[in-house]
Each structure stands twice: as C-alpha cells, then as structure tokens.
Amino acid sequence: MSDTASVSLALREKAERRRSRLLTLPAVLVITIFGILPLLVIVAFSFMSPGAYGGVEPPFTLEAYVSFLFSRDIFDDTLTFTPDYVLIYLRSLTFALGTTFVCLLLGFPTAYFMVTRPVESRKWWLLLVTIPFWSNLLIRTYAIMFIIRDEGLINNTLIGMGLINQPIVMLYTNFSIVLGLFYSFLPFMVLPLYSSLEKLDFRLVEAGYDLYATRSRVLWRIIVPMAKPGIVAGCLLVFIPTIGAYVTPLILGGGTHLMVGDLIAQQFGSSRNWPLGAAQAIILMAGVLVALFFYVRTTSEAKLHG
Amino acid sequence: MTVLESRQGLEIHHVGKVFSQPGRPDFRALDDVSIRIRPNEFFTLLGPSGCGKTTLLRMIAGFEHPSEGEIRLDGADISVKAPYERPVNTVFQSYALFPHLTVEDNISFGLEMLRRPKASIDETVTRMLALVRMTEMRNRKIQQISGGQQQRVALARALAPHPKLLLLDEPLSALDLKLRKEMQIELKRLQHETGITFIFVTHDQEEALTMSDRIAVMSAGRVQQIGSPRDIYDRPANRFAASFIGETNFVTVKLLTVSATSGELELPGGTVIHAGVPDGVKFSPGKATIVVRPEHAELVGAGAGNLAGTVTNIVYFGTDTHYHLRLKDESSFIVRRQNRHGLSFGPAIGDEVGVLIGEGVAQLVED
Known part of the structure; x- marks a missing residue:
C-alpha cells in the first residue's frame, strides 16, 4: 500500500523535474547562443594563426599569447620581452579605476540627495539622471568634444569674458577621456547607489547623532557601511565597461592614448591579426574576472562579519 | 547650593512647535508646554497618538527644535543644540540598532564617538551587558537575537554613555504582553541602579501608572495634567485626563x-x-x-x-x-x-x- 504510494510519488516528482527542466530551456538557449558560443569562437580564434587578409587559419598555435608579451626577432627567431601591450592594459586599468573613483565621489552625494527628496519628487530626479541614456553614446561624446575643445563652448566663453587669452587645452588629454567615461557611466553608479540608499533606515542616522556621532562620522560609520551593496554594484557596473571602453577614449583621446578597446579593434581592423585581437580580449576578460572574484570574495566576507 | 543648582533637571519652558510645509496648512504639534522634570525622576509623557508627546521627546533629544520657548538642562539652554552635543540618549521605538554591527559594537558606539579610552570602553560594555543580562550575546549580530534581546541592547547602548537623561520612545510597544511586563520591572530596576533621569513616552495608561514617579497627561499638543500616578488617577483635573486613564x-x-x-x-x-x-x-x-x-x-x-x-x-x-x-x-x-x-x-x-x-x-x- 505505502509502497505503491511512494512509487507514484516518485513518478510525480520525476515528471515535475522534467517539466522544470523544460522551463529552463529558453534561458539555457539564450545563454548558449549569445554568451557561450561567441566566447568559444573567440577562444578558438586566439589559438589560431592570422590569415593574410584577416580571418584565421590553422595551424593551432600559442603565438598570439606569446606575442602579447614578447616580440619575435624575424631573423634569429629569439623572443624579447616587450611591455607595450601590458602598458596599454595598465593605462586602461588606471583610467577605469580613476573613472570609477570619480563616479563614486560624485555619484554618492547625487544619490544621497535624491533619496532625501520627498517621495513624490524622487521619480523626477531618477528621470533626470537617466536622460543621457536617451541619446546615442557617439552623439553625446561628440557633444562633450564640442564643449571642451579649444574653440569650444568653455574656452570661447572664458576668452569672451576676458578671463583667459589662450584656450585651455582639454580635448585629447587624460582629462577629456576620464570626463567622457565619467559622463557616460555615471548613471550606472547613481542607480545602484540610489536603490541601496533608498533602503537605508534614516532612524539609524538619528540614532548615530543621538550617540554623539557628528555628520561626517555618521556618514562613515553608518551610511557608507549600510550602502555597501550599492557601492559594490555601482563600482562593478562602471569599472567593467570602462576598462574595455572603445568609442569614448578613441574620440576624446584623439588616438593619442591607446587603450585596450582601441588596441583590440586595431587587431581586427588595420593589423589584420585576429588571433592577437582575440587573445587580447581573452586576457582582458580573464583579468576582469580575477579582479571580480577577489572583489566579491572580500565583500561577501565583509557581509559575513560586518 | 551649587550642587543643587547644577542638578536642576530638565525645564521645558513655554515650548511650542509648529510644523510648516510648503503647500500645506501649518500644523501645531505643541502649544505652550511647560514641564519641569527633576533629576533621577521616572517621568512619563502619556497621551493618545498625535498628542505631541513624541514631538516633545524629539525636541529634548535634539531632532527637532522648538518654535517657541526654550528647553534648559541643568540650567543651560539646549534648545538649538545638535543631538550629538547633548548629554541625552534615546531608546527608539524601532530600537534603531545598527544591523551591520555586533551587540558589543552597538553598545560601544556612543563611547567611541565620545573618544573614551579603549580600556574604559571595554569595561563599560562589560558592565552594560551584565546590567541588561546579555553577557553571553556580546558577539552576536543584531539579526541573530530576538526582539526582547534587541530591546535590552538598545537600552544598554543608550545607557552606556551615562547620559543625564534617557529618553524612551514607546520602547515596549513591540513586545508581547508577558515580555512587556518583564521589561516594565526591568526598566524600573535600571533607572534605580543607574540613577539616570528617565523620560518615558507611552500611550498605555497602565504602563504609565505602574512605572512612573510622575506623569504628564497630554492631548492635542497641550499638557492636561501633571502629577503622581495616584494624583492623576484619583484626582483627574479634567474630563480628558479622567477618561484617558482608567x-x-x-x-x-x-x-x-x-x-x-x-x-x-x-x-x-x-x-x-x-x-x-x-x-x-x-x-x-x-x-x-x-x-x-x-x-x-x-x-x-x-x-x-x-x-x-x-x-x-x-x-x-x-x-x-x-x-x-x-x-x-x-x-x-x-x-x-x-x-x-x-x-x-x-x-x-x-x-x-x-x-x-x-x-x-x-x-x-x-x-
């Protein structure tokens, strides 16, 4: 009696499992077609040889990865270490970290301002923050260019007011790249910060004041730790796309500051070295993943203890 | 004489509070409130919700500033001082414990902000934990302890800096009946042992009668009557005081x-x-x-x-x-x-x- 009951129960469970597996199919398909397959293609390309007019050819080789770090002497085939690419990666890393930092520095007060507005007006502030998303990135980047170039809005205004004689050179500098990246990715910082600060219980802030904490100490000891999930998410959302950013550094850096995105594009374009481009993309991704791993681990540890 | 002068307690002197928000009519939360609370007193502000008792408490804590009148603590005007400049601590209705800190770190927070030496902080935290009978919970996280235990931690946190006034904003309202009765006795004991002036806000008349040295009955932003529980119960001043209590x-x-x-x-x-x-x-x-x-x-x-x-x-x-x-x-x-x-x-x-x-x-x- 109970045996047949348990058998039918087991059968039903089996059917249940089959159904739930069926329901996961669309997600699995999307991830495979748009995520895993292209990645496998890139990995495969990075282990092949460049074709004469672009594309890839056999044989399989590690040459792309070797040439990332070394240059091969065409006469005696010896390898010498060349840090050129590594330096470009480090430069991109610096720009990405700088942009993330600036976004956090300005995004935090912005998000804090938004959550301290009355509830009815918050949605308007959210709308204002997302307005840049409404126009094309390229157009926005060119707009910045027109504002900061030597004959741009800022310099013309300052010269017109007689404050300066010479235009201040802003375009095609480190400043213009960080400015452009900051402008493009600020909403990615503000929105997660907003959502985590919105959950902040302001009675905790009052409790902090009550316990003799001044404004700055309430900020550092209570608000920042409570907003940590938003800070982590915002930093990741800004850092990851900026380290591989292509359009913004290209236009606002004027090609004077080669960055990873630009470098990879070159391999698939004028250099016709697809394997190297693929290898560079893989190396970038691996680097980001390793950084991400450590970041998540330290923050989840913090969550466990703090 | 000087000793007496330095311990004048809290004087609430003709205090009024009007909240004005653009686009809305002004709201008068408090109207000409005068109360004098003696040192070491267990004083209760009793009234229905919206009577202004919490507004008055928030003004004593420094979260709101009076529109009229002044608040003096031991002779010094504290009306416009920031909360962190007042020797006053609050036990919040929601407890407002810091969820990212342990029990110990919650209790030591105020002492750290006052930059007390490390050894003295440790000693005080140990003493406070014993006082509220939470010694074994020292390293627990806030989410890992029960509501009643959170209540005790909130008390210990507010008592640790040894304030001149301890403000309690309906601290027992979230507890079930049995725990509430226990905490009522506990609070009286704590007040007796620490010698700190307690100002207790409640809408529960029974709580007010059993715990208080004196009660101020409030309604519609005004004080209706101030007196001992026996005074208020046996000799109510007006219809409101008589009907609200008992x-x-x-x-x-x-x-x-x-x-x-x-x-x-x-x-x-x-x-x-x-x-x-x-x-x-x-x-x-x-x-x-x-x-x-x-x-x-x-x-x-x-x-x-x-x-x-x-x-x-x-x-x-x-x-x-x-x-x-x-x-x-x-x-x-x-x-x-x-x-x-x-x-x-x-x-x-x-x-x-x-x-x-x-x-x-x-x-x-x-x-």
Missing part, C-alpha cells in the same frame, strides 16, 4: 457650594454628597460633572445608596465583574465588583439596584 463614570450634577478643596453637590436622585476639587481649577455653582471610578462605587439593594439604576449588562472578568447600569436620567454607569467568595448580593440583568458613592470618592472635573 475607566470612569461621568455624572452630571448640580453644584451647590464650592471651596478650593471641596464642593457640595446634588446627585440626579436628589441626594447631596461632597466631592473633591482638583488643584488649581475653579468651579462655580450650577451644572457640573463629577467622576466616580467604577471600583469606588458600591452596588447595593434597590432603594439604598445615593443613585438608582437598572442593570443592563454584566461582564465577567475573572478577578472582577462589571455591572453596566442605566441611571434614572438615562446616563450609563459602571460598577466594578471584585469576585470574592461569599458575595450574597448578585443582581441579574434587568434588576433595579442602588449605587452607593461613599464620602471622598467623587471628584469634580472640568468639562
């Missing part, structure tokens, strides 16, 4: 003569009795109201006593029974009788009964 019978009477302490009056049935007069309230002969607590009136046989009525309902409470009566003038009256053994007289619904209001039981109140 159950009360109001009887409309004819006041014949009145002095500063006593009045002679005629009950609806025509009998003449004497009633007490609350401090500082003036009455004139004519129509007046007296209050009689249900347990102060006595049920007697029809024709006896000084009021007559019919039993309309009988409610049994275990320890006592409430008899709802309709008096001759159609007003209702409740008599509470303790359920002792051997009570011979037990009227049923519909019976005619008499009510005896003894000497010194009735009290005149302002309408």
